[in-house]
Amino acid sequence: MENTTKWIWMDGEFVPWEEAKIHVISHALHYGSGVFEGTRFYETENGSAIFRLKEHTKRLFYSASAINLPIHFTEEEINEATLETVRKNNVSSGYIRPLAFFGEGKMGLRPEGATPHMIIACWPWGKYLADRPIRVKISKYIRIHPQSLISDAKVTGYYVNSILAVQEVIPQGYDEAMLLDFEGNIAEGPGENFFLVKNGELHTPALGSILPGITRSTIIQLATDLGITTHERKISPDEIWEADEAFYTGTAAEVTPIGEIDDKKIGNGEEGPITTQLKKVYFDTITGKNKKYLDWVFTV
Numbered sequence: 001m002e003n004t005t006k007w008i009w010m011d012g013e014f015v016p017w018e019e020a021k022i023h024v025i026s027h028a029l030h031y032g033s034g035v036f037e038g039t040r041f042y043e044t045e046n047g048s049a050i051f052r053l054k055e056h057t058k059r060l061f062y063s064a065s066a067i068n069l070p071i072h073f074t075e076e077e078i079n080e081a082t083l084e085t086v087r088k089n090n091v092s093s094g095y096i097r098p099l100a101f102f103g104e105g106k107m108g109l110r111p112e113g114a115t116p117h118m119i120i121a122c123w124p125w126g127k128y129l130a131d132r133p134i135r136v137k138i139s140k141y142i143r144i145h146p147q148s149l150i151s152d153a154k155v156t157g158y159y160v161n162s163i164l165a166v167q168e169v170i171p172q173g174y175d176e177a178m179l180l181d182f183e184g185n186i187a188e189g190p191g192e193n194f195f196l197v198k199n200g201e202l203h204t205p206a207l208g209s210i211l212p213g214i215t216r217s218t219i220i221q222l223a224t225d226l227g228i229t230t231h232e233r234k235i236s237p238d239e240i241w242e243a244d245e246a247f248y249t250g251t252a253a254e255v256t257p258i259g260e261i262d263d264k265k266i267g268n269g270e271e272g273p274i275t276t277q278l279k280k281v282y283f284d285t286i287t288g289k290n291k292k293y294l295d296w297v298f299t300v
């Protein structure tokens with residue numbers, strides 16, 4: 001694997017990357033009973049800093065509670081362990097993967113009794129999606145139904161839904177998938193939230209079927225401060241071709257303009273002015289240049 005680092009935090013101790021192993025009879029490996037986060041850290045004028053660390057840890061604990069997974073650490077301890085993982089690996093910018101899961105000791109669907117584990121790894125990681133307006137295709141797979149699962153939790157097993165969508169569209173030559181919800185409205189990307197711009201205002205799918213993205217909430221806040229209104233509502237796929245601009249947001253994807261959906265251009269197919277403006281203010285915020293949001297920036 002490329003992009004490895006030296007140390008992985010595992011159940012409270014640092015273990016060399018090559019030695020951070022688990023048993024094959026681990027509950028999560030068989031049934032998807034794990035929860036995770038994807039967090040980024042960036043170089044700032046004060047050294048490396050983790051963006052919105054506390055919100056990611058809070059969401060991890062929420063996800064764990066959704067599947068009754070105990071985490072034998074407090075949120076503060078996990079925040080400190082995350083900072084220490086980045087510090088110890090001496091990487092200036094990259095991606096952090098906290099993962100908690102039911103491990104060995106119990107088979108059968110009910111995980112209670114399996115030993116819970118938690119790891120935090122980090123590695124250098126550049127752009128997740130292309131650095132240009134991307135081509136998106138609506139997948140034949142719909143986003144997980146909110147009555148089948150606790151859909152606002154970030155549970156490992158749920159991601160087979162996203163995997164199927166990318167395995168469907170990427171071999172067809174598209175950059176990324178889009179999933180509709182069970183009512184046929186736009187839900188989100190396999191790992192991104194969706195926004196469209198119409199007449200200078202933002203529209204984004206309401207919470208319900210989607211993962212409540214931390215980047216989504218960041219963009220809504222930054223847009224509000226710029227005087228740009230956001231409407232959180234149901235969006236039918238027919239509306240997207242009337243949009244002036246569209247973009248995806250996510251910790252990995254950051255703010256990625258969408259040029260086409262299902263081979264039809266959004267606006268003129270280029271990155272639009274509001275997307276450019278939000279991309280810039282987002283970049284300034286994650287790198288600590290936007291002093292108004294230093295509360296979101298956790299220096300390592």
Ligand SMILES: Cc1ncc(COP(=O)(O)O)c(C=O)c1O
Pocket residue numbers: 038162188189190191192193210211212213214215216249250251252
């Ligand atoms: C399904 C899904 N939607 C949206 C997002 C974007 O969330 P965030 O901005 O918190 O990274 C992610 C990434 O975690 C995701 O996996």
